[in-house]
Amino acid sequence: MYSYVLRRLGMMAVTLLAIITLTFFLMHAVPGGPFVSERMLAPEIAAALNAKYGLNLPIWQQYFNYIGSIASFDLGPSFKYPGVSINSMIAAGLPVTLRTGLLAVLCVMALGVPMGIVAALNRNRWPDTTVMFVATLGVAIPSYVIATVSLYVFALRLGWVPTFGLEDWRGYFLPVFALSGFWISFVSRLTRSALLETLDQDYMITARAKGLRQHQILFKHGLRNSLLPVVTVLGPVVANLITGSFVIEQIFALPGIGRQFVLSITNRDYTAIMGITIFYAAILMVMILIVDLLYVWLDPRIKLTKAQP
Template sequence: MLRYIINRIFLMFITLFLIITLTFFLMHAIPGGPFTSEKMLAPEIEAALNAKYHLNDPVWLQYLNYLKSVASFDLGPSFKYPGVRVNDMIADGLPVTLQIGALSLLMVVVVGVPMGIIAALKKGQWQDSLVMAFATIGIAIPSYVVATILLFVFALKLGWVPTFGLDEWRGYILPVFALSGFYLSYVARLTRSSMLDVLDQDFMKTAKAKGLSPYKILIHHGLRNALIPIVTVLGPVVANLLTGSFIIEQIFALPGIGRHFVLSISNRDYTTIMGITIFYACFLMLMIFIVDMLYLIIDPRIKLAGKKS
């Protein structure tokens, strides 16, 4: 078990190193530079900026310096905002992104999983058809389209919620619905298919033959086994939700990480693009690692296999 954890952590560092390397050289392969814009700077000013941020150094030297900086948990300065570090930008936007992401995750789990269970238990009935219709629409329509429709109907036309910002509790409603719609629909469909597969297993029939209550059969035997594929996808889902949707934050003018990322692309703020990409990669790998550890709790067979190995 300990060897498995050490190997996973080692592979995470290797993956992170490859992501940093790829991101760095892709940024430097883009034509132009971070100070290239429609409004051309004076050559003297651009030369001074390049010297200040060591952009005149050879690429291999810039790469080594960036690796040293990342190793010390410093993602570098922002090229767009003088005196602002990328770490500060992430720390500034992270609380907002985590709030929206946590509420969206709660909605995905609390609503999506029960919807899938109901659809499986009522297979072929109107409840199943209703849940599957909702899930299909939620998967088919992109989140930015959902956000635009919700904003137009409930904010502009009806005036029930604010159009932007999080100054009051109603400001969370539309971003959470728009961000969680796709993942809620996906989890509902996955829960349904997983539950249908578990309900046909022999151990479920044996539990019924023993006279166990339907609630105990569903929770202790059915749901626990059906959760394995759901937990598998929850790792990336949690990472996506808790790091925020870049487009959703931009549509609702939320000062989260996603908005910083979108603005950094249009501003050619290379260090911010690389920093947020690295942060997201770290968070995603951490969530996948936690999911793998949860397997040991959910499925005892995996724990037994780990002991034998």
């Protein structure tokens, strides 16, 4: 187990280095610069700014300087907000994004899995049809459409929740609903398919023939094996929800990481774009590692190390 984790951490470091390299050179390949604006700067001011941030150095030297700062967990300064570092920018937006994302993850697991179970246990009956109809709508309708419609109906017309921001706890309802809508539908469909396949296995038929009760068959034998496909997508889903949806945070004016990323693109804040991209990649790789470790707990037949001959 420990050797496997160490190998994976080494692979994650190599992957993260590749992402850093690709992001760095893509940002420097974009025409223009971080200080390009509608009001043209005097050449002397532009040269002073480039010298301050080291942008006048050769590209290879800028790259190694950036790698050195990343190695010390310093994502660099913001080019658009003097005195603000990317670390502090992420630290300021992370609590909002984290709370919203974790609430969305709870909604996905609390609603998506039970909906899939109900649909599978009532195959071809009205509960199955109802769940699949709702799930199809959730998958087909984009999250920004859900956000816009719910904002108009529940905030503007009915006035049940604030239109934007997080002035009180009600402000989390619509962002969480918009974030989790697609994934609730996706997880419910995935759970239904996996559980239907499991229920037709020989060992499940044997369990029913032994006279075991339905809930024993479901929770002790069926559901644990059926959750493997759900766990497979759980890592990317959690990473996506925790790091925030760029569009959703922009629509609801949430001061999270996603909105900061959108603003950094608009402002051509290159260090912010690179820093948030690297942060997202690191979170995603950590969640994938956690998912691989969960496999062993769900199915002891899965081995993380190679079998000895």
